[in-house]
Amino acid sequence: MNRVNVLVLFVVSLVTLGVEVLLTRIFAVILFSNHSFLAISLTLLGTGAGAILAYLSAKTPEEKQEIRQAWLLVFLALAVLISFYVLLQIEFVPRSITDPETGEMTKDLTFNQRNAIYTMNPAMFDMWKLYAVVPVIFLPFLFAGYIQAFVFRHAAKKFAVLYGVDLLAATVGAVSIPLLLYPFGLQGTIIAIEMLIFLPLLYILLLNRRNWKLWTAIASPVLLLVIFLVFGGFTIRHAAGFSDKKTIREYWTPMARVALMEYKKNREMYMIDNSSRTYYATYNEKDIKRYNDSLYTVPFEMKKDGRLMVIASGGGQELIMAHHYGIKEIDAVEIAGPIIRDIVNEKKDEPGNPYLLPGVNYFIADGRSVVMRSQKKYDIIEMLEVNFHTMAGQIAQAWSPYFVFTQEAFSEYLEHLKADGYLCYTFFSRGAEPTGGDKGRRFRSVVAGMLVSGIKEPEKHFVLTARPFGYGYRSMVMAKPTPFTEDELLQIARVSDSRKAHITIQYPDLAPLMEKGLITEEEYNRWQPNKGWVKRVAKMCTDARQLKGLWFNVKHAHSFSLGTNDDRPYLYGAGIRAANSPQEKLIRDMYRNLFIIMGVLAIVFIIMPLVVKKSDTGGKVRMDFRLLMILLLTGLGFMFLEMAGIYRFQLYMQHPTTALITILSGMILGAGLGSLHSDRIILEKKQQSIMLYATLSAVYGGLLLVLAPMLFHRLMLQMPLAALLIASFILFAGLGFLLGHVVPLSVGAFAGDQGRLVAWCWAITATGSVFGTVLASVVSREYGMFLVSLLGVACYLLIVVTVLLGMAVSRWIGGRTAAQSS
Structure with a gap:
């Protein structure tokens, strides 16, 4: 087998998967977390387009194949540099915003201002920039796909091996x-990545030392790389949702970028990708005063x-704040390791320093998995909503902290509380009404979690408080394994009132406390001004139900009237059936435009080759x-x-990136071995195989994917990472091994050489894969992962049915032909 072909194919495939995974990290910063799948789609689209170019082009004589591959590698190196540079220069969520009504432009908005404007007007996000930049990002995958198909075409008899x-190379790229x-x-x-591309290029040049044109051309990507580095072309300039006024330092990991x-x-702030932020706070009088109203x-x-x-x-x-109020033992869990390590x-x-205070133990891990592994019973398990603070975070809802807020998660937290312990879940909403929209869906998830944990009357087991928060409202659910007593309700009301932050008790009804003389009528009206909300929350508890069974989400498509579970953990659906919020309308438009683009390209990929009538033979x-x-x-x-x-x-x-790297590399490695x-x-024996x-x-x-999560859910949550x-x-390599047989066997059986x-x-194959990635994203949001x-x-x-039908038709045609000849 030609060594150059193997080396070129290996490096190009490695680089392609490496660039794909790297794009998922960049998209998560400058766009939204759920745009990660775009990297997969662009990879497959580029591969398919490159393959069509290889199909349409004339066959290259054997003596010229090495030089052709060398030139293609030069173009690939240039395309990688240009695509990354252009992508990082574009501001997808603009820092300067023009008011659609007054036409006035505002620059350098604060986080709160930007959040308020984009939440109320998500259409102001310029989607056209995303679609305009797609062709540029598409280029490296186009050249990579052409090179891969070029090698396959000129060594068709060795397709299975190649x-x-x-x-196998893609596995190395996805991991390394x-x-x-x-x-x-x-x-x-x-x-x-650029150095990797140069490996086969230099090898070819050493075999063709007198090709001075190629030696000269190789300098172009080197020169371009130097220019981009001098001008800082490969740094994050515009993180979506935030105005980077002064970045002190940043950390990149396979899971996230923390700045x-x-x-x-x-005042300093840590930013995780683009959709979650947290302020750095120390134990001092100023910060205690700032957060005491929380x-x-x-x-x-x-x-x-x-x-x-x-x-x-x-x-x-x-x-x-916990240290200030005398909490003696504090277990702090944070998934973004660079934050804790930096502090x-x-x-x-x-x-x-908050993490070095007496009694503080910190864990760099997913909060839910730490709870499941813990043998402790807690007085309080407390969490602020994660990843939802920006417009980016609200639309994405795809980062793994979202699994922290499903019915199963809340049930597991309740199991790790003492009988009189509190589960406290605080989140932000635009309006004060407690049961509407995504806010109501969060409540329903908590109530469903109570039902899962065996609580028969959840309406007796939680308290709902709220306070104005500048541009919206903060709400907190306090859930308890045992019913709240009158003394506890009275204490919650009086402590809340002492904060002087206009905290109200939205549930339960405080009227019984007033009737017993425990609070005055004035206190009752001040602490619970809207009596109608109490009835709405009570009705929500009565109507709430578990999302139970594998088929539940299939039968009950995405709706704000339901909570969330581990099979469908997203607050927002794809907006395909009905867009219930501005965020879903934006998501729907994105998917719709992607389907249009992919549909056109799919037609080109499948139909265009029909215009070429002659094969190489x-x-x-x-x-x-x-x-x-x-x-x-x-596909x-x-x-x-x-x-x-x-x-x-x-x-x-x-984290989704950890899952992507592990599962993608495992399946691809297995598929390579299967091939x-x-x-x-x-x-x-190919058709039978x-x-x-x-079938296997x-x-x-x-x-x-179905039985293992059902049987080993708790085990996997408790296992060391x-x-x-x-x-x-x-396990996924085993699945990939079986899957990897199908394509090469089919090509060998029905395409020949x-x-x-x-x-x-x-x-x-690339066409089917592109539709598969986007459809999987849509279906999981609307109907669940099952x-x-x-x-x-x-x-x-x-596929089995297709082969069987083909064999049946072949036998029928063969029998008919034999009958006619006889």
């Missing part, structure tokens, strides 16, 4: 490139000397209908199973 090399982020940052990782910035004078301080004062767990402790504001290491000498290019169906179904099915795995297992792996193994299967491996894929996929990652990698047809097959898993299983069962 396909295996491609997938993201890991470079932590030591080298974004800029260093991009440089490393410490000076938000206001003498709703969560009420239970802190009521449980002095108690044991507290803070989920998403961030910059430490809850820690200093503990870089700020260790600052007085009042001089005969017609023949696409067997069975092969076309199998390739489309494989859809593989991505459905992969995306379902990422969606389902991010709960256990603590290499398929080369050993003789032609006569397609059915065998498609469907069964294995169903067991891994390293052990879980290793086990998941092996038609080099041009192999390139076309590559494009068709349905995505089922669709993936169904695709592989349809």
